Each structure stands twice: as structure tokens, then as C-alpha cells.
Amino acid sequence: MKELLVHDAYNYYLLAAGVITLLAAVIPNVFRKKQITPPILYLIIGILIALTGRAYTDFDIMQHSDIIRRVSEFVVLVALTNAGLKIKEPFAWRTWKYSLRLLLITMPLTIVGAAYAGWWLLGLAPAAAVLFGALISPTDPVLASDLQTSRPSKKDFSKIRLGLTSEAGMNDGLAFPFTYFAIFLAAKGLDYTQWIGEWFYMEVLYKIAAGSVVGFVVGWALYKLIFKVTAESHHSVISRGILSLALTLLPYGLTEILGGYGFIAVFVAACAFSNSERKAKHMDKLHDFTEEIERIFVTFLFIIIGIYVCATIDELWNLNTILTALAVLLVIRPISGWLALQGTDLSPFEKFALSFYGIRGVGSIFYLMYAFAQTDFPNSTELIQVTAMVIVLSVLIHGLSAAAIQKKLD
DSSP states (O other): OGGGOOOOHHHHHHHHHHHHHHHHHHHHHHTTTSSSOHHHHHHHHHHHHHHTOGGGTOOOTGGGHHHHHHHHHHHHHHHHHHHHHHOSSTTSHHHHTTHHHIIIIIHHHHHHHHHHHHHHHHOOOHHHHHHHHHHHSSOOTTGGGGGSOOOTTSOOOOHHHHHHHHHHHHHHHHHHHHHHHHHHHHHHOSOGGGTHHHIIIIIIIIHHHHHHHHHHHHHHHHHHIIIIISOGGGTTTSOHHHHHHHHHHHHHHHHHHTTSOHHHHHHHHHHHHTOOGGGHHHHHHHHHHHHHHHHHHHHHHHHHHHHHHHHTHHHHOOHHHHHHHHHIIIIIHHHHHHHHTTTSSOOHHHHHHHHHOOOOOHHHHHHHHHHHHHSOOTTHHHHHHHHHHHHHHHHHHHHHHHHHHHHHHO
16 A cells, blocks of 8 residues: 555645645635635644644745745736736826825835834844835735725726725835845945935836836737737637736736836736726636636745744744834834825725725735845844734734725725
């Protein structure tokens, strides 16, 4: 009997992939609009796996940083496509009426506040503190999906859902210049006068413009190719799964080759592609496919985070680390958002929801691993621990309260 058992590690990886895919298919549907959200369950599953034995927990984050970066990068890309497809009028002022305030005011204030908290409470070096502020500033397009606007074909007049969707779509790309500011600090020194010009013209102006232009052109060109050049009879037989991957990978790859920000390009491309109410039903199919792919990788990532949390609980259970994370989630982001939304026609509840639900997640993981790949950072261990703590607390705080907010929105 023993001879029949094949102990090939590859087979176990396939088995694990199958289990993760099954969880991704079942859990989000079973727990839709329930008090507990899927990422919380994935964290619990990861913790239970870690408790079964140390063989599952003896891994070094830095040794696997490239894999973590690539997986988190792909998850964010798919989520950005999904967010862009959801927005009904992507180039109308009403879409950006509130999110622009969150991008131009709340985001910089959050970066400054989080950097100061990291320096004051954790003793982070300047470069590490700025990196912490940058990676923690964007609202995550992955975990914020529960509070985002509806499928492309469904009408949704919620200012909160629209604001969070458009904010999450753009600010993951806009966190890049600040991440590069931290990279320059670590690599080129604290005398910013030596490199501030290069940073501003390349990392801010050129790369944002390149991402925006390339994204719009690719999204527009794909729409024309699919819905104008091909015959109407072919529209229903074109694979929506393959098309959604093309809409994700083409603008990203082209923009990265040209040195721009691919995250911005992917979101703008999805917006340009979906900017037609007559084709909303087709957009639904693209949206559904990207959402399914996103679920699989989110399941994987948060099981891994659960394992990491359980394996390093002694280090994470640090008062200053917890206080820093709580300060970001309960003080810095909400106050920054509230200040940005003053003078608008939003109700107090709408201001609170847009300010408070700046969910942190997969994007923060990507930026941390991306920065570590560019140069050596001081306080790398502390950065990993506080980022993990922010994500876990965000999943718990925002996840457990999201159901009540959704009921009020519905």
C-alpha cells in the first residue's frame, strides 16, 4: 500500500491549489453580506494551518519576497481592471467629485501622518518611515470591493460606493511616486536637493502621464477593435475571460516597457474600454471573470498572511506596533478624509463612510516588496511587522463593520 503513495511535493502543491480554488468559489458566496467577510475566514484558515505544525511556518519573508511581490502585483492588476469596468461614467465630473479630494488631500495627509507615526512610535529611519507612509496610503482596490459600486450593467447612485471605487482605482498608482521618494532617500541619501528634480520630473510627471495616456489609448483601441471592427455576430462568441486578461496585461506591459506606471494604465484602460452604456452586458462578463480570478489569489495571499501572523505572533504582539496600526486606521486616515470632504454636499454619514473605509491590504504588500527589491531599507523587519498588523486590523475592523454599512447603503 505504501508503494502506491507518491510523495511528490508537486502533487501536494496541486492539491493545495485545488483546495484554495474551492474555498475561493464557495466562501464569498456563502458569506455574501454576512457579518464576517471572506478575508477574515482566510486569515483564520492560515492560522489553523500554522497551528498544525512548525513545518508550515518556517519561512523567511525576504527569501520569498519576489514571489510575494509578483502575486500581489497580479492581484492588484486584476482588481484595478475590475474597478475600472464598474464605473459607469469614468470621465464625468460626478464620478471624481469626491474621490479627487481623497486623492489630492487625504492621500498626502495620510502619508505624512503615517510616516510621522512610524518614526515616533516605532523609531523608523526617515526612508523607512516615508516608505511606510507611502505603502499604507492607498485604499486597497481588492479588499474594498465589498463597498465598491455595482456591476457595470446595474445602476448604482451611491456616492459612497462610487467615491471608494474611483479612489481605489487611482490611488494605487499614485502611491508609486511617494514610494520612489522613499527609495531615493534610502539609495541616494537624505540630501534631497541632489535628486529632487529627477524624482519630480521622472517619477511624478512623466510616469503618471505615460500611464494615463497609454492606458487610455489601449483601452480605446481595444474597444474599437472588439465592438467596431469585428462583426456584431462575433461579439457574443469572443472569450470574455481572454479579453479581460488582454485588457489587464496589454496596457500594463506596454506602459512598464515605456517606463510609466502600469497600475494607472490598467485602471484608465478599463475605464476607457467600459465607457459605453450600450455594451454594459458585455462588461458584466469581463467583470465576473476578473472577479473570480481575483478571489483565487486573495484566498491564497490571506491564508499566507494568516500563517505569517501565527508564526510571528510574539514579534507582532508589540504595543507600539499595534498603536501605530490603530493610529493609521482609526485616526490618521479618518481625520484626513474628513478634512478633505469639508465643504461638500455629503451628509455626515457619507463623509464618515468615505473617510473611515480606507481599507489597507494587498497593495500595501506589493509596495513593500517592490521597495525592498529596489534598494536596502533600514528597519525592514519592523516594516514587515507593522504592515502586516495594519492589514490584519483593517481586515478585522473594516470587514466586521462593512455589513452594517452595506445595509445602510442598500
